[in-house]
Amino acid sequence: MFQGTIPGPMRSIVRETAGGWPRGPVYVPCCGNFTIERSVAGMGFALHSSDVSIYTSAVGRWLTRQPVGIQLREESCDELGWLADSLDDGVGTVATLMLGTRFLASVGREGLWHERVLRSYREQWEVKHAETVERLSGSDVELASYEVEDVRSWLQKVPRDAPVCSFPPFYGGGYEKLYEPLEAHFTWDAPEYEPLSDDDVVSVLGAITDRPYWLTASNHDVPELHPYLRGVIKATPRAAPFYVYASQARTRIVAPRQPIEPVKVPRLREGDELVGPLTLSLLKPGQFNALRSRYLNPKIAPGAANLAVAVKDGGGRILGVFAMAPSTFTPDEAYVLSDFAVAPTDYPRLSKLIVLVATSAEAQLLCQRAFSRRIRRVATTAFSNNPVSMKYRGLLRLHKRSPSNEDGWKFQLQYQGAMGQHTLAEALEMWAKRWGAPMTKTGV
Numbered sequence: 001m002f003q004g005t006i007p008g009p010m011r012s013i014v015r016e017t018a019g020g021w022p023r024g025p026v027y028v029p030c031c032g033n034f035t036i037e038r039s040v041a042g043m044g045f046a047l048h049s050s051d052v053s054i055y056t057s058a059v060g061r062w063l064t065r066q067p068v069g070i071q072l073r074e075e076s077c078d079e080l081g082w083l084a085d086s087l088d089d090g091v092g093t094v095a096t097l098m099l100g101t102r103f104l105a106s107v108g109r110e111g112l113w114h115e116r117v118l119r120s121y122r123e124q125w126e127v128k129h130a131e132t133v134e135r136l137s138g139s140d141v142e143l144a145s146y147e148v149e150d151v152r153s154w155l156q157k158v159p160r161d162a163p164v165c166s167f168p169p170f171y172g173g174g175y176e177k178l179y180e181p182l183e184a185h186f187t188w189d190a191p192e193y194e195p196l197s198d199d200d201v202v203s204v205l206g207a208i209t210d211r212p213y214w215l216t217a218s219n220h221d222v223p224e225l226h227p228y229l230r231g232v233i234k235a236t237p238r239a240a241p242f243y244v245y246a247s248q249a250r251t252r253i254v255a256p257r258q259p260i261e262p263v264k265v266p267r268l269r270e271g272d273e274l275v276g277p278l279t280l281s282l283l284k285p286g287q288f289n290a291l292r293s294r295y296l297n298p299k300i301a302p303g304a305a306n307l308a309v310a311v312k313d314g315g316g317r318i319l320g321v322f323a324m325a326p327s328t329f330t331p332d333e334a335y336v337l338s339d340f341a342v343a344p345t346d347y348p349r350l351s352k353l354i355v356l357v358a359t360s361a362e363a364q365l366l367c368q369r370a371f372s373r374r375i376r377r378v379a380t381t382a383f384s385n386n387p388v389s390m391k392y393r394g395l396l397r398l399h400k401r402s403p404s405n406e407d408g409w410k411f412q413l414q415y416q417g418a419m420g421q422h423t424l425a426e427a428l429e430m431w432a433k434r435w436g437a438p439m440t441k442t443g444v
C-alpha cells in the first residue's frame with residue numbers, strides 16, 4: 001500500500017507500547033508514510049495525524065474523506081497531460097502522486113534511462129494506476145482527523161495528557177527535498193512554515209516526550225533518551241539501526257543501557273555569581289551519565305570514561321564536568337572524552353573555564369593517579385559545523401581538520417595541548433579576565 005514496508009519488530013514494539021495506553025485519541029505529528037497509523041490499526045484508537053508534505057497530505061485528506069485539493073500545474077500540462085484523467089480529487093489523485101514519486105524525477109531529464117522510465121510509466125499507466133487505486137482502497141487504516149500543519153504549532157493544540165506517537169525529523173532540513181518532483185508538477189494549498197532547525201528538532205522532541213504517554217523513533221541514537229530506549233531494530237543485517245524510545249513499555253531488545261544515578265549537588269544557575277576557589281570532585285559512572293544526559297549536546301555520541309570529574313565553584317555548585325581516558329597510542333597523553341558546562345547560567349563562555357580546568361596541574365595529578373602513568377599532554381576531538389571550535393579556540397592547538405564521520409556535523413577537529421602548566425586558581429584568574437564577564441541583562 002503506502003511506501004515502504006514496516007519491519008515486523010517495529011510494528012510489534014509500537015503495538016506493544018500503545019497496548020498499555022488508555023483507549024481514546026492518539027496524536028501522530030510528522031506522520032509521513034503513516035507507519036505508526038498502520039502499526040496500531042484496529043487497536044481502538046482515534047488517530048489524529050498531521051504533516052506538511054504534499055504526498056502525506058494527499059493520503060491523509062483522502063483517508064479522512066476531505067477533497068485532496070491537488071492539481072496538475074498548468075506549465076506541466078504539455079508534458080503530463082496524460083495524467084489528467086486519473087486526477088479525481090480523491091483516491092485517483094492519491095494513486096497518481098504515489099506512482100509519481102517513482103517517475104516524476106525523470107521528467108525533463110536527458111538520458112536513455114530517464115526516457116525509458118518515463119516511457120514505461122506512460123505506456124502502462126492505466127494498468128499501474130488501476131492497481132494502485134485497488135490496493136489503496138483495501139487499506140485498513142482509519143484516521144479520526146488529518147491536518148496539514150507544522151508540528152510546532154500542532155503540538156501546542158494537542159491535549160497535555162493525550163498520547164503522542166511520532167517519528168519526527170531528528171535533524172533540521174532534508175524532508176523538503178524529498179517531494180520536490182511532486183511539488184514541481186502539482187499545485188496545492190501548501191502550508192507556509194520555516195524548515196525545522198536543529199534547535200527546533202530538540203524542542204519538538206521535548207514537546208513529544210513531556211507527557212505521560214509517548215513513543216518516538218529515529219535512525220539516530222539520542223543519548224538523552226537512553227533511559228527510554230525500548231528497542232533497536234535492524235531491518236536487514238546491513239541496514240542502519242532504528243532506535244525506538246517510549247514512555248512506558250517493556251524493553252524489547254536489550255541494548256546497552258547506561259546506569260543513571262541522580263546528582264543532588266546544586267549547579268550554578270542563572271542569577272548565581274561564580275566565586276572562587278575552584279575544586280574538583282570525582283564522579284561515579286552513573287553520576288557522570290546523569291550529568292552528561294542533562295547537559296551534553298544530544299548529537300555527541302557517548303564514550304566510556306575512565307575518569308569523570310565535576311568542577312565546583314567556591315559555593316560548592318557544579319560548573320561543569322570533564323571526563324578523561326588514557327590515549328591509546330601516545331603514552332603521556334590524556335584524551336578528553338567530553339567536557340561541558342552546566343546551563344543556563346549568566347556566563348556564556350563557561351565551557352572555556354572547564355577546558356582550562358581539565359588541563360590544569362590538579363587535573364593532571366588526577367589523571368596520573370587514575371592511569372598510573374606520567375601525563376604531559378591532552379588531546380580531544382570536536383565535531384562542529386564551523387572550521388574551528390569556539391570552545392577550544394585560544395586554549396588548545398588545532399592539529400587536524402577533516403570531514404566529519406558523524407552524522408549532523410561538517411568537520412571533525414583534532415585538538416592538542418599541554419597539561420599542567422597552570423593551577424586551578426590561575427585557570428580561574430585567566431578565564432575571569434578574558435571570558436568571565438557575566439551576560440548583561442537588558443530591560444531589567
Ligand SMILES: C[S@@+](CC[C@H](N)C(=O)[O-])C[C@H]1O[C@@H](n2cnc3c(N)ncnc32)[C@H](O)[C@@H]1O
Nearest residue numbers: 030031032033034035052053150151167169175
Ligand atoms: C521521519 S519522517 C516520518 C516518518 C513517518 N512516521 C512514516 O511513517 O514514515 C518525518 C516527517 O516529518 C515531516 N515534517 C518535516 N518537517 C515538518 C514540520 N515542520 N511540521 C510537520 N511535519 C514535518 C516530513 O514531511 C516527513 O513526513
